[in-house]
Amino acid sequence: MTLIDLASDPSAVVRKAVAARADAPAQALRPLTRDQDRQVREAVARNPSTSIANLLRLVKDDDRWIRWAVASNPACDESVRRAMAQASDKELRGLLAESRELEPELAAKLTDDVSPEVRERLATHTHDLDVINTLLADRTARVRKGVARNPRTTAAQRSALAADPVVDVRAALVRSLELDEADLARLVDDRSVQVRLAMATSEVVPPHIRQQLTRDPDEMVASAARDFRPGTGNASAVRAPRIAHRPSAGAGRSGRGTTR
Incomplete structure:
Protein backbone atom coordinates (compact mmCIF):
# COMPACT_ATOMS: atom_id res chain seq x y z
CA MET A 1 0.00 0.00 0.00
CA THR A 2 2.92 2.33 0.69
CA LEU A 3 4.30 1.80 -2.83
CA ILE A 4 0.87 2.44 -4.33
CA ASP A 5 0.72 5.72 -2.45
CA LEU A 6 4.26 6.67 -3.47
CA ALA A 7 3.43 6.02 -7.13
CA SER A 8 1.49 9.30 -7.04
CA ASP A 9 4.19 11.25 -5.20
CA PRO A 10 4.78 14.74 -6.64
CA SER A 11 8.50 13.98 -6.98
CA ALA A 12 9.54 12.24 -10.21
CA VAL A 13 12.57 10.87 -8.36
CA VAL A 14 10.31 9.04 -5.94
CA ARG A 15 8.01 7.77 -8.69
CA LYS A 16 11.00 6.50 -10.66
CA ALA A 17 12.24 4.64 -7.58
CA VAL A 18 8.84 2.97 -7.27
CA ALA A 19 8.85 2.15 -10.99
CA ALA A 20 12.16 0.30 -10.65
CA ARG A 21 11.16 -1.76 -7.60
CA ALA A 22 10.96 -5.49 -8.32
CA ASP A 23 8.35 -5.83 -5.57
CA ALA A 24 6.15 -3.01 -6.84
CA PRO A 25 2.56 -4.27 -7.30
CA ALA A 26 0.75 -3.90 -10.60
CA GLN A 27 -1.54 -1.29 -9.02
CA ALA A 28 1.50 0.91 -8.44
CA LEU A 29 3.09 0.38 -11.85
CA ARG A 30 -0.05 0.80 -13.95
CA PRO A 31 -0.42 4.57 -13.49
CA LEU A 32 3.34 5.01 -13.93
CA THR A 33 3.10 3.70 -17.51
CA ARG A 34 1.31 7.00 -18.28
CA ASP A 35 3.58 9.18 -16.13
CA GLN A 36 4.48 12.56 -17.63
CA ASP A 37 8.16 11.91 -16.84
CA ARG A 38 9.79 9.71 -19.49
CA GLN A 39 12.39 8.36 -17.06
CA VAL A 40 9.61 7.01 -14.84
CA ARG A 41 7.98 5.26 -17.78
CA GLU A 42 11.34 3.90 -18.90
CA ALA A 43 11.97 2.46 -15.43
CA VAL A 44 8.64 0.63 -15.65
CA ALA A 45 9.58 -0.63 -19.12
CA ARG A 46 12.81 -2.14 -17.75
CA ASN A 47 11.26 -3.60 -14.59
CA PRO A 48 11.02 -7.42 -14.98
CA SER A 49 8.03 -7.38 -12.62
CA THR A 50 5.98 -5.24 -15.01
CA SER A 51 2.85 -7.01 -16.19
CA ILE A 52 2.30 -8.01 -19.80
CA ALA A 53 -0.57 -5.55 -20.06
CA ASN A 54 1.69 -2.70 -18.99
CA LEU A 55 4.47 -3.81 -21.37
CA LEU A 56 1.96 -3.84 -24.23
CA ARG A 57 1.02 -0.29 -23.32
CA LEU A 58 4.65 0.84 -23.15
CA VAL A 59 5.71 -0.80 -26.41
CA LYS A 60 3.45 1.76 -28.10
CA ASP A 61 4.86 4.71 -26.14
CA ASP A 62 5.62 7.88 -28.11
CA ASP A 63 9.19 7.89 -26.75
CA ARG A 64 11.46 5.55 -28.69
CA TRP A 65 13.78 4.91 -25.73
CA ILE A 66 10.86 3.55 -23.74
CA ARG A 67 9.81 1.27 -26.60
CA TRP A 68 13.39 0.02 -26.89
CA ALA A 69 13.59 -0.57 -23.13
CA VAL A 70 10.62 -2.92 -23.39
CA ALA A 71 12.58 -5.03 -25.88
CA SER A 72 15.24 -5.75 -23.24
CA ASN A 73 12.74 -6.71 -20.54
CA PRO A 74 12.96 -10.45 -19.74
CA ALA A 75 9.26 -10.48 -18.89
CA CYS A 76 8.31 -10.04 -22.57
CA ASP A 77 6.16 -12.86 -23.89
CA GLU A 78 4.92 -13.76 -27.36
CA SER A 79 2.14 -11.17 -27.27
CA VAL A 80 4.65 -8.38 -26.61
CA ARG A 81 7.02 -9.67 -29.29
CA ARG A 82 4.09 -9.84 -31.72
CA SER A 88 6.54 0.96 -37.44
CA ASP A 89 9.73 1.52 -35.41
CA LYS A 90 12.57 -0.09 -37.41
CA GLU A 91 14.96 -0.18 -34.45
CA LEU A 92 12.35 -1.91 -32.29
CA ARG A 93 11.89 -4.59 -34.95
CA GLY A 94 15.68 -4.88 -35.15
CA LEU A 95 15.93 -5.46 -31.41
CA LEU A 96 13.24 -8.11 -31.79
CA ALA A 97 15.21 -9.75 -34.60
CA GLU A 98 18.15 -10.25 -32.22
CA SER A 99 16.03 -11.92 -29.54
CA ARG A 100 16.93 -15.52 -28.63
CA GLU A 101 13.31 -16.16 -27.61
CA LEU A 102 11.93 -15.23 -31.02
CA GLU A 103 9.17 -17.59 -32.12
CA PRO A 104 9.62 -19.30 -35.54
CA GLU A 105 6.46 -17.64 -36.85
CA LEU A 106 7.72 -14.17 -35.98
CA ALA A 107 11.20 -14.94 -37.31
CA ALA A 108 9.63 -16.00 -40.60
CA LYS A 109 7.66 -12.75 -40.66
CA LEU A 110 10.84 -10.73 -40.19
CA THR A 111 12.53 -12.41 -43.17
CA ASP A 112 10.18 -10.26 -45.28
CA ASP A 113 10.74 -7.08 -43.27
CA VAL A 114 10.87 -3.95 -45.42
CA SER A 115 14.11 -2.88 -43.71
CA PRO A 116 17.35 -4.57 -44.86
CA GLU A 117 18.88 -3.69 -41.48
CA VAL A 118 16.21 -5.68 -39.64
CA ARG A 119 16.76 -8.66 -41.92
CA GLU A 120 20.54 -8.35 -41.47
CA ARG A 121 20.23 -8.38 -37.69
CA LEU A 122 17.96 -11.41 -37.90
CA ALA A 123 20.46 -13.11 -40.23
CA THR A 124 23.31 -12.55 -37.79
CA HIS A 125 21.52 -13.78 -34.65
CA THR A 126 18.89 -16.35 -35.60
CA HIS A 127 19.22 -19.97 -34.51
CA ASP A 128 16.53 -21.12 -36.98
CA LEU A 129 18.12 -22.99 -39.91
CA ASP A 130 15.02 -22.49 -42.07
CA VAL A 131 15.25 -18.74 -41.52
CA ILE A 132 18.95 -18.84 -42.38
CA ASN A 133 18.17 -20.69 -45.62
CA THR A 134 15.57 -18.08 -46.52
CA LEU A 135 17.97 -15.21 -45.84
CA LEU A 136 20.73 -16.90 -47.85
CA ALA A 137 18.59 -16.13 -50.89
CA ASP A 138 17.94 -12.49 -49.90
CA ARG A 139 18.67 -10.10 -52.75
CA THR A 140 20.35 -7.57 -50.46
CA ALA A 141 24.04 -8.27 -49.94
CA ARG A 142 24.13 -6.85 -46.41
CA ARG A 149 28.68 -13.80 -39.52
CA ASN A 150 26.24 -16.27 -37.96
CA PRO A 151 28.03 -19.12 -36.13
CA ARG A 152 24.87 -21.28 -36.25
CA THR A 153 25.17 -21.82 -40.01
CA THR A 154 25.74 -25.35 -41.32
CA ALA A 155 28.70 -26.46 -43.43
CA ALA A 156 26.46 -26.49 -46.51
CA GLN A 157 25.26 -22.95 -45.83
CA ARG A 158 28.85 -21.76 -45.41
CA ASP A 168 31.82 -8.21 -48.95
CA VAL A 169 29.88 -11.38 -48.18
CA ARG A 170 32.85 -13.66 -48.84
CA ALA A 171 35.17 -11.36 -46.88
CA ALA A 172 32.81 -11.34 -43.89
CA LEU A 173 32.63 -15.13 -44.04
CA VAL A 174 36.37 -15.74 -43.88
CA ARG A 175 36.75 -13.25 -41.04
CA SER A 176 34.01 -14.81 -38.94
CA LEU A 177 33.56 -18.55 -39.44
CA GLU A 178 35.60 -21.73 -39.72
CA LEU A 179 35.23 -23.32 -43.15
CA ASP A 180 35.70 -26.75 -44.69
CA GLU A 181 38.97 -27.43 -46.44
CA ALA A 182 37.35 -27.41 -49.87
CA ASP A 183 35.92 -23.92 -49.29
CA LEU A 184 39.25 -22.66 -47.96
CA ALA A 185 41.09 -24.07 -50.98
CA ARG A 186 38.75 -22.18 -53.30
CA LEU A 187 38.89 -18.91 -51.35
CA VAL A 188 42.67 -18.85 -51.00
CA ASP A 189 42.71 -18.22 -54.76
CA ASP A 190 39.72 -15.88 -54.70
CA ARG A 191 39.72 -13.32 -57.49
CA SER A 192 39.26 -10.53 -54.96
CA VAL A 193 42.27 -9.09 -53.13
CA GLN A 194 39.85 -7.98 -50.40
CA VAL A 195 38.81 -11.57 -49.69
CA ARG A 196 42.36 -12.88 -49.66
CA LEU A 197 43.45 -10.02 -47.40
CA ALA A 198 40.58 -10.84 -45.04
CA MET A 199 41.81 -14.44 -44.95
CA ALA A 200 45.39 -13.36 -44.27
CA THR A 201 44.31 -11.39 -41.20
CA SER A 202 41.52 -13.67 -39.94
CA GLU A 203 41.75 -15.33 -36.54
CA VAL A 204 39.75 -18.35 -37.75
CA VAL A 205 41.80 -19.24 -40.84
CA PRO A 206 44.12 -22.22 -40.16
CA PRO A 207 47.91 -21.71 -40.30
CA HIS A 208 48.48 -23.80 -43.43
CA ILE A 209 46.10 -21.56 -45.41
CA ARG A 210 47.81 -18.44 -44.13
CA GLN A 211 51.14 -19.97 -45.13
CA GLN A 212 49.87 -20.29 -48.69
CA LEU A 213 48.89 -16.62 -48.64
CA THR A 214 52.47 -15.60 -47.85
CA ARG A 215 53.11 -16.42 -51.53
CA ASP A 216 50.11 -14.45 -52.78
CA PRO A 217 50.76 -12.47 -56.00
CA ASP A 218 49.51 -9.33 -54.25
CA GLU A 219 52.28 -8.08 -51.96
CA MET A 220 49.81 -6.48 -49.55
CA VAL A 221 48.15 -9.87 -48.97
CA ALA A 222 51.47 -11.72 -48.75
CA SER A 223 52.85 -9.18 -46.29
CA ALA A 224 49.73 -9.33 -44.12
CA ALA A 225 49.97 -13.12 -43.99
CA ARG A 226 53.67 -13.02 -43.08
CA ASP A 227 53.16 -10.38 -40.40
CA PHE A 228 50.05 -11.90 -38.83
CA ARG A 229 50.19 -12.52 -35.09
CA PRO A 230 47.42 -14.28 -33.14
CA GLY A 231 45.29 -11.82 -31.24
CA THR A 232 45.84 -9.01 -33.73
CA GLY A 233 43.62 -10.24 -36.58
CA ASN A 234 39.87 -10.10 -37.11
CA ALA A 235 37.84 -11.98 -34.55
CA SER A 236 34.26 -13.07 -35.16
CA ALA A 237 32.17 -10.10 -36.25
CA VAL A 238 29.03 -11.21 -34.39
CA ARG A 239 28.10 -8.61 -31.82
CA ALA A 240 25.94 -9.15 -28.78
CA PRO A 241 22.30 -8.16 -29.17
CA ARG A 242 21.82 -4.46 -28.57
CA ILE A 243 20.33 -3.24 -25.31
CA ALA A 244 19.13 0.31 -25.72
CA HIS A 245 20.00 2.77 -22.98
CA ARG A 246 19.21 6.44 -23.16
CA PRO A 247 22.33 8.65 -23.37
CA SER A 248 23.16 10.17 -20.00
CA ALA A 249 23.15 13.66 -21.54
CA GLY A 250 19.37 13.51 -21.70
CA ALA A 251 18.91 12.25 -18.16
CA GLY A 252 17.58 15.53 -16.87
CA ARG A 253 14.82 15.94 -19.42
CA SER A 254 11.29 14.84 -18.69
CA GLY A 255 7.94 14.86 -20.36
CA ARG A 256 6.48 12.76 -23.10
CA GLY A 257 8.84 12.49 -26.05
CA THR A 258 7.57 12.48 -29.60
CA THR A 259 10.73 11.31 -31.35
CA ARG A 260 10.14 8.19 -33.33
Whole structure:
Protein backbone atom coordinates (compact mmCIF):
# COMPACT_ATOMS: atom_id res chain seq x y z
CA MET A 1 0.00 0.00 0.00
CA THR A 2 2.92 2.33 0.69
CA LEU A 3 4.30 1.80 -2.83
CA ILE A 4 0.87 2.44 -4.33
CA ASP A 5 0.72 5.72 -2.45
CA LEU A 6 4.26 6.67 -3.47
CA ALA A 7 3.43 6.02 -7.13
CA SER A 8 1.49 9.30 -7.04
CA ASP A 9 4.19 11.25 -5.20
CA PRO A 10 4.78 14.74 -6.64
CA SER A 11 8.50 13.98 -6.98
CA ALA A 12 9.54 12.24 -10.21
CA VAL A 13 12.57 10.87 -8.36
CA VAL A 14 10.31 9.04 -5.94
CA ARG A 15 8.01 7.77 -8.69
CA LYS A 16 11.00 6.50 -10.66
CA ALA A 17 12.24 4.64 -7.58
CA VAL A 18 8.84 2.97 -7.27
CA ALA A 19 8.85 2.15 -10.99
CA ALA A 20 12.16 0.30 -10.65
CA ARG A 21 11.16 -1.76 -7.60
CA ALA A 22 10.96 -5.49 -8.32
CA ASP A 23 8.35 -5.83 -5.57
CA ALA A 24 6.15 -3.01 -6.84
CA PRO A 25 2.56 -4.27 -7.30
CA ALA A 26 0.75 -3.90 -10.60
CA GLN A 27 -1.54 -1.29 -9.02
CA ALA A 28 1.50 0.91 -8.44
CA LEU A 29 3.09 0.38 -11.85
CA ARG A 30 -0.05 0.80 -13.95
CA PRO A 31 -0.42 4.57 -13.49
CA LEU A 32 3.34 5.01 -13.93
CA THR A 33 3.10 3.70 -17.51
CA ARG A 34 1.31 7.00 -18.28
CA ASP A 35 3.58 9.18 -16.13
CA GLN A 36 4.48 12.56 -17.63
CA ASP A 37 8.16 11.91 -16.84
CA ARG A 38 9.79 9.71 -19.49
CA GLN A 39 12.39 8.36 -17.06
CA VAL A 40 9.61 7.01 -14.84
CA ARG A 41 7.98 5.26 -17.78
CA GLU A 42 11.34 3.90 -18.90
CA ALA A 43 11.97 2.46 -15.43
CA VAL A 44 8.64 0.63 -15.65
CA ALA A 45 9.58 -0.63 -19.12
CA ARG A 46 12.81 -2.14 -17.75
CA ASN A 47 11.26 -3.60 -14.59
CA PRO A 48 11.02 -7.42 -14.98
CA SER A 49 8.03 -7.38 -12.62
CA THR A 50 5.98 -5.24 -15.01
CA SER A 51 2.85 -7.01 -16.19
CA ILE A 52 2.30 -8.01 -19.80
CA ALA A 53 -0.57 -5.55 -20.06
CA ASN A 54 1.69 -2.70 -18.99
CA LEU A 55 4.47 -3.81 -21.37
CA LEU A 56 1.96 -3.84 -24.23
CA ARG A 57 1.02 -0.29 -23.32
CA LEU A 58 4.65 0.84 -23.15
CA VAL A 59 5.71 -0.80 -26.41
CA LYS A 60 3.45 1.76 -28.10
CA ASP A 61 4.86 4.71 -26.14
CA ASP A 62 5.62 7.88 -28.11
CA ASP A 63 9.19 7.89 -26.75
CA ARG A 64 11.46 5.55 -28.69
CA TRP A 65 13.78 4.91 -25.73
CA ILE A 66 10.86 3.55 -23.74
CA ARG A 67 9.81 1.27 -26.60
CA TRP A 68 13.39 0.02 -26.89
CA ALA A 69 13.59 -0.57 -23.13
CA VAL A 70 10.62 -2.92 -23.39
CA ALA A 71 12.58 -5.03 -25.88
CA SER A 72 15.24 -5.75 -23.24
CA ASN A 73 12.74 -6.71 -20.54
CA PRO A 74 12.96 -10.45 -19.74
CA ALA A 75 9.26 -10.48 -18.89
CA CYS A 76 8.31 -10.04 -22.57
CA ASP A 77 6.16 -12.86 -23.89
CA GLU A 78 4.92 -13.76 -27.36
CA SER A 79 2.14 -11.17 -27.27
CA VAL A 80 4.65 -8.38 -26.61
CA ARG A 81 7.02 -9.67 -29.29
CA ARG A 82 4.09 -9.84 -31.72
CA ALA A 83 3.32 -6.18 -31.02
CA MET A 84 6.99 -5.35 -31.63
CA ALA A 85 6.93 -7.17 -34.97
CA GLN A 86 4.00 -5.03 -36.10
CA ALA A 87 5.52 -1.73 -34.96
CA SER A 88 6.54 0.96 -37.44
CA ASP A 89 9.73 1.52 -35.41
CA LYS A 90 12.57 -0.09 -37.41
CA GLU A 91 14.96 -0.18 -34.45
CA LEU A 92 12.35 -1.91 -32.29
CA ARG A 93 11.89 -4.59 -34.95
CA GLY A 94 15.68 -4.88 -35.15
CA LEU A 95 15.93 -5.46 -31.41
CA LEU A 96 13.24 -8.11 -31.79
CA ALA A 97 15.21 -9.75 -34.60
CA GLU A 98 18.15 -10.25 -32.22
CA SER A 99 16.03 -11.92 -29.54
CA ARG A 100 16.93 -15.52 -28.63
CA GLU A 101 13.31 -16.16 -27.61
CA LEU A 102 11.93 -15.23 -31.02
CA GLU A 103 9.17 -17.59 -32.12
CA PRO A 104 9.62 -19.30 -35.54
CA GLU A 105 6.46 -17.64 -36.85
CA LEU A 106 7.72 -14.17 -35.98
CA ALA A 107 11.20 -14.94 -37.31
CA ALA A 108 9.63 -16.00 -40.60
CA LYS A 109 7.66 -12.75 -40.66
CA LEU A 110 10.84 -10.73 -40.19
CA THR A 111 12.53 -12.41 -43.17
CA ASP A 112 10.18 -10.26 -45.28
CA ASP A 113 10.74 -7.08 -43.27
CA VAL A 114 10.87 -3.95 -45.42
CA SER A 115 14.11 -2.88 -43.71
CA PRO A 116 17.35 -4.57 -44.86
CA GLU A 117 18.88 -3.69 -41.48
CA VAL A 118 16.21 -5.68 -39.64
CA ARG A 119 16.76 -8.66 -41.92
CA GLU A 120 20.54 -8.35 -41.47
CA ARG A 121 20.23 -8.38 -37.69
CA LEU A 122 17.96 -11.41 -37.90
CA ALA A 123 20.46 -13.11 -40.23
CA THR A 124 23.31 -12.55 -37.79
CA HIS A 125 21.52 -13.78 -34.65
CA THR A 126 18.89 -16.35 -35.60
CA HIS A 127 19.22 -19.97 -34.51
CA ASP A 128 16.53 -21.12 -36.98
CA LEU A 129 18.12 -22.99 -39.91
CA ASP A 130 15.02 -22.49 -42.07
CA VAL A 131 15.25 -18.74 -41.52
CA ILE A 132 18.95 -18.84 -42.38
CA ASN A 133 18.17 -20.69 -45.62
CA THR A 134 15.57 -18.08 -46.52
CA LEU A 135 17.97 -15.21 -45.84
CA LEU A 136 20.73 -16.90 -47.85
CA ALA A 137 18.59 -16.13 -50.89
CA ASP A 138 17.94 -12.49 -49.90
CA ARG A 139 18.67 -10.10 -52.75
CA THR A 140 20.35 -7.57 -50.46
CA ALA A 141 24.04 -8.27 -49.94
CA ARG A 142 24.13 -6.85 -46.41
CA VAL A 143 21.57 -9.46 -45.34
CA ARG A 144 23.68 -12.31 -46.72
CA LYS A 145 26.67 -10.67 -45.04
CA GLY A 146 24.75 -11.01 -41.79
CA VAL A 147 24.32 -14.72 -42.45
CA ALA A 148 28.07 -14.94 -43.11
CA ARG A 149 28.68 -13.80 -39.52
CA ASN A 150 26.24 -16.27 -37.96
CA PRO A 151 28.03 -19.12 -36.13
CA ARG A 152 24.87 -21.28 -36.25
CA THR A 153 25.17 -21.82 -40.01
CA THR A 154 25.74 -25.35 -41.32
CA ALA A 155 28.70 -26.46 -43.43
CA ALA A 156 26.46 -26.49 -46.51
CA GLN A 157 25.26 -22.95 -45.83
CA ARG A 158 28.85 -21.76 -45.41
CA SER A 159 29.78 -23.37 -48.71
CA ALA A 160 26.98 -21.45 -50.39
CA LEU A 161 28.27 -18.23 -48.84
CA ALA A 162 31.82 -19.01 -49.99
CA ALA A 163 30.47 -18.89 -53.54
CA ASP A 164 28.47 -15.68 -53.05
CA PRO A 165 29.00 -13.25 -55.96
CA VAL A 166 29.46 -10.25 -53.63
CA VAL A 167 32.98 -9.65 -52.29
CA ASP A 168 31.82 -8.21 -48.95
CA VAL A 169 29.88 -11.38 -48.18
CA ARG A 170 32.85 -13.66 -48.84
CA ALA A 171 35.17 -11.36 -46.88
CA ALA A 172 32.81 -11.34 -43.89
CA LEU A 173 32.63 -15.13 -44.04
CA VAL A 174 36.37 -15.74 -43.88
CA ARG A 175 36.75 -13.25 -41.04
CA SER A 176 34.01 -14.81 -38.94
CA LEU A 177 33.56 -18.55 -39.44
CA GLU A 178 35.60 -21.73 -39.72
CA LEU A 179 35.23 -23.32 -43.15
CA ASP A 180 35.70 -26.75 -44.69
CA GLU A 181 38.97 -27.43 -46.44
CA ALA A 182 37.35 -27.41 -49.87
CA ASP A 183 35.92 -23.92 -49.29
CA LEU A 184 39.25 -22.66 -47.96
CA ALA A 185 41.09 -24.07 -50.98
CA ARG A 186 38.75 -22.18 -53.30
CA LEU A 187 38.89 -18.91 -51.35
CA VAL A 188 42.67 -18.85 -51.00
CA ASP A 189 42.71 -18.22 -54.76
CA ASP A 190 39.72 -15.88 -54.70
CA ARG A 191 39.72 -13.32 -57.49
CA SER A 192 39.26 -10.53 -54.96
CA VAL A 193 42.27 -9.09 -53.13
CA GLN A 194 39.85 -7.98 -50.40
CA VAL A 195 38.81 -11.57 -49.69
CA ARG A 196 42.36 -12.88 -49.66
CA LEU A 197 43.45 -10.02 -47.40
CA ALA A 198 40.58 -10.84 -45.04
CA MET A 199 41.81 -14.44 -44.95
CA ALA A 200 45.39 -13.36 -44.27
CA THR A 201 44.31 -11.39 -41.20
CA SER A 202 41.52 -13.67 -39.94
CA GLU A 203 41.75 -15.33 -36.54
CA VAL A 204 39.75 -18.35 -37.75
CA VAL A 205 41.80 -19.24 -40.84
CA PRO A 206 44.12 -22.22 -40.16
CA PRO A 207 47.91 -21.71 -40.30
CA HIS A 208 48.48 -23.80 -43.43
CA ILE A 209 46.10 -21.56 -45.41
CA ARG A 210 47.81 -18.44 -44.13
CA GLN A 211 51.14 -19.97 -45.13
CA GLN A 212 49.87 -20.29 -48.69
CA LEU A 213 48.89 -16.62 -48.64
CA THR A 214 52.47 -15.60 -47.85
CA ARG A 215 53.11 -16.42 -51.53
CA ASP A 216 50.11 -14.45 -52.78
CA PRO A 217 50.76 -12.47 -56.00
CA ASP A 218 49.51 -9.33 -54.25
CA GLU A 219 52.28 -8.08 -51.96
CA MET A 220 49.81 -6.48 -49.55
CA VAL A 221 48.15 -9.87 -48.97
CA ALA A 222 51.47 -11.72 -48.75
CA SER A 223 52.85 -9.18 -46.29
CA ALA A 224 49.73 -9.33 -44.12
CA ALA A 225 49.97 -13.12 -43.99
CA ARG A 226 53.67 -13.02 -43.08
CA ASP A 227 53.16 -10.38 -40.40
CA PHE A 228 50.05 -11.90 -38.83
CA ARG A 229 50.19 -12.52 -35.09
CA PRO A 230 47.42 -14.28 -33.14
CA GLY A 231 45.29 -11.82 -31.24
CA THR A 232 45.84 -9.01 -33.73
CA GLY A 233 43.62 -10.24 -36.58
CA ASN A 234 39.87 -10.10 -37.11
CA ALA A 235 37.84 -11.98 -34.55
CA SER A 236 34.26 -13.07 -35.16
CA ALA A 237 32.17 -10.10 -36.25
CA VAL A 238 29.03 -11.21 -34.39
CA ARG A 239 28.10 -8.61 -31.82
CA ALA A 240 25.94 -9.15 -28.78
CA PRO A 241 22.30 -8.16 -29.17
CA ARG A 242 21.82 -4.46 -28.57
CA ILE A 243 20.33 -3.24 -25.31
CA ALA A 244 19.13 0.31 -25.72
CA HIS A 245 20.00 2.77 -22.98
CA ARG A 246 19.21 6.44 -23.16
CA PRO A 247 22.33 8.65 -23.37
CA SER A 248 23.16 10.17 -20.00
CA ALA A 249 23.15 13.66 -21.54
CA GLY A 250 19.37 13.51 -21.70
CA ALA A 251 18.91 12.25 -18.16
CA GLY A 252 17.58 15.53 -16.87
CA ARG A 253 14.82 15.94 -19.42
CA SER A 254 11.29 14.84 -18.69
CA GLY A 255 7.94 14.86 -20.36
CA ARG A 256 6.48 12.76 -23.10
CA GLY A 257 8.84 12.49 -26.05
CA THR A 258 7.57 12.48 -29.60
CA THR A 259 10.73 11.31 -31.35
CA ARG A 260 10.14 8.19 -33.33
